[in-house]
Amino acid sequence: AQKITQTQPGMFVQEKEAVTLDCTYDTSDQSYGLFWYKQPSSGEMIFLIYQGSYDEQNATEGRYSLNFQKARKSANLVISASQLGDSAMYFCAMSRAGGTSYGKLTFGQGTILTVHP
Amino acid sequence: GAVVSQHPSWVICKSGTSVKIECRSLDFQATTMFWYRQFPKQSLMLMATSNEGSKATYEQGVEKDKFLINHASLTLSTLTVTSAHPEDSSFYICSAQRGLGQYFGPGTRLTVL
Numbered sequence: 001a002q003k004i005t006q007t008q009p010g011m012f013v014q015e016k017e018a019v020t021l022d023c024t025y026d027t028s029d030q031s032y033g034l035f036w037y038k039q040p041s042s043g044e045m046i047f048l049i050y051q052g053s054y055d056e057q058n059a060t061e062g063r064y065s066l067n068f069q070k071a072r073k074s075a076n077l078v079i080s081a082s083q084l085g086d087s088a089m090y091f092c093a094m095s096r097a098g099g100t101s102y103g104k105l106t107f108g109q110g111t112i113l114t115v116h117p
Numbered sequence: 118g119a120v121v122s123q124h125p126s127w128v129i130c131k132s133g134t135s136v137k138i139e140c141r142s143l144d145f146q147a148t149t150m151f152w153y154r155q156f157p158k159q160s161l162m163l164m165a166t167s168n169e170g171s172k173a174t175y176e177q178g179v180e181k182d183k184f185l186i187n188h189a190s191l192t193l194s195t196l197t198v199t200s201a202h203p204e205d206s207s208f209y210i211c212s213a214q215r216g217l218g219q220y221f222g223p224g225t226r227l228t229v230l
Contacts, residue, residue: 035219042223044222047220091161103149103214104163105212105219107162
């Protein structure tokens with residue numbers, strides 16, 4: 001079974017500063033994918049970034065980067081230069097890369113990020 | 118690309134009635150779609166996996182007869198909440214798989230009175 005743990009129920013950051021949202025995972029699979037999604041108050045799930053378990057380099061997408069430490073089973077999201085519009089709930093998720101459970105996402109509990117002006 | 122729509126975006130119904138929610142992939146074909154349920158300030162819980170042309174696979178604890186899923190085409194999956202009760206009030210979100218990623222619909226907020 002797969003498990004995602006986000007230990008920060010809420011985080012606060014000043015506008016223009018960087019923030020790290022923690023995510024640890026547990027799986028017995030050798031091949032898996034790690035995702036981060038943003039959910040604003042409107043409810044839509046916005047895909048931010050993806051990291052494959054065999055990717056040697058950390059994924060980056062604009063202001064988002066994923067600090068992937070495979071041995072520690074962590075996949076922290078780093079948001080640089082925070083903006084007021086970054087205030088939202090953030091979910092870490094993982095999926096199997098193959099097999100009958102291919103594609104099924106397991107989500108963490110989420111972290112509410114609040115960006116202060 | 119990879120746009121997923123849901124309809125309706127919100128619905129209010131009386132207890133005992135059935136409600137159908139549609140999930141469409143607008144610019145790609147999706148053999149696999151997923152249905153999630155989310156309570157306020159909580160995480161998404163997978164309800165079932167919807168496969169085009171075959172029966173849905175339900176997660177443990179999800180009542181198959183209560184949450185009917187039909188995936189009749191490569192771009193449409195429907196979730197019908199039968200005989201809805203107030204405890205079924207929730208935010209229902211679908212997603213469609215494309216490659217290794219899942220693309221989510223905007224969600225449907227169901228309120229059962």
